[in-house]
Amino acid sequence: MEFTTRGLLEVRITPADVGKRVSVRLLTGSPEPAARFTDVIGVLTSWDAGILRLTRRDGEIVRIAEDTLVAGKVVPAAPARRRGPAASAEELTRVAARGWPGVETERLGGWELRASGGFTSRANSVLALGDPGLPLDDALARVHAWYAERGLPALVQVSTGAADTEDRLAAELDERGWGMRRQALLQVGALARVADEAAGPGAAAGPGETVGSGEAVQLSRTTDGSWLSLYNRAAAMPPEAEAVLHGGPSVWFATVPGDEEGAPAAIGRCVVDGRWAGFAAVEVAPAYRRRGLATAVMAALAARALDEGASAAYLQVEPDNEAALALYDRLGFSTHHAYHYRIRPGD
CATH class of the missing domain: 3.40.630.30 (Gcn5-related N-acetyltransferase (GNAT))
Structure with missing residues (x-):
């Protein structure tokens, strides 16, 4: 990974870059020269009170103290795929949802709540595409109540790692203590x-x-x-x-x-x-x-x-x-x- 400009490391990102995919280098605090730095690539999902939050391709949230940054830059929204048909993440997510549908569904703005007696997470989770039509905390309260009525845990399916995925939603749920569960790849x-x-x-x-x-x-x-x-x-x-x-x-x-x-x-x-x-x-x-x-x-x-x-x-x-x-x-x-x-x- 190359950060140099005329031989100097530079931090070329600011809070205005929230929502963009970035690559950063930071100090680890290790005394070993070979382990002094580490690199992180992900979507910059917040930069508040001296803390950056990056959402990696797999949905992991990485918290970085601003004073450990030694370099940073905006990078392309998603790496080029080496093969496969062209499609947006939203198209694929919707197609996959139709192919494994919930038995009971309800709309909440652009979100779809799905329940199927607990059979698979895909058929018993919120397909969170678009705007729920409510402030996020109110929408999540509705989600919790809907699943509680059915004796099911409240799950939200979140896509990450492409140009139009829900990386920022993943970070907002993480901030609210919603834990990560069951990772998967869509190929x-x-x-x-x-x-x-x-x-x-x-x-x-x-x-x-x-x-x-x-x-x-x-x-x-x-x-x-x-x-x-x-x-x-x-x-x-x-x-x-x-x-x-x-x-x-x-x-x-x-x-x-x-x-x-x-x-x-x-x-x-x-x-x-x-x-x-x-x-x-x-x-x-x-x-x-x-x-x-x-x-x-x-x-x-x-x-x-x-x-x-x-x-x-x-x-x-x-x-x-x-x-x-x-x-x-x-x-x-x-x-x-x-x-x-x-x-x-x-x-």
Whole structure:
């Protein structure tokens, strides 16, 4: 990272730059020369009473004392993606929300409150896009009351790390003691690239074609007990869960049959919404792993989505799921932005 101008470090940011993405260098207080400085990049979300607050790409809030700054500058709003379809964070967030909808919803200005019996954070949190139409503290009080009526914690989904994400909202919630919970990455890729894996040597298949287990990828509009038996959230599914799983504009479920007792070798889900196809619930039974079945399931679903006119793909993945990240990288996905949930203090 380069801060020098004619060999000198300069602080070239001011409180007027709040809301912009900045890069800063600060003193750590370490006596070791190699550890004397550290660098932070993020959105400058506040600068008050001698304290700067930067929101990193992953939503972490970093507090920096003004007197530790040795350099700082404004940097581009978001780094260029190395691949993937162009889209705004708002477009992707709304598409992903439609693909995993809450069973019960209510509008609060530009916010959408979602509840589904506690089944997944996505379907039981506030989609906080735009203005709630109230001062923030009043809006949060309404959010708390709405979720308390349903016996649920108050969660707000917050996107960070792109040009039009809610970095400042993340900082405002942090100031109010709303803790961070469950980080994730929203990744995008070209749908044809995923479908083309079906033509690769032995590693993938389209609908009805043989894959590594000796069986075919079967597609259906609905789940059944066999599909749910492999789904990793099935053990704690409330009645609302199947409505969430089947919700969305055009939903498909994939199954690779496994043993004779009916347990599947692999499953997956895809929802088609205009140009977008969203992948979720890709699971492979332990005995069938490393046979290319996850790739096969995604390729089969991608082929069906292409038939429905989709061209771009998205998915959500936790940042510490190394196996999934490696698979998605091979299929051409890259991270568009991050998101996480903020939970009300005491919930």
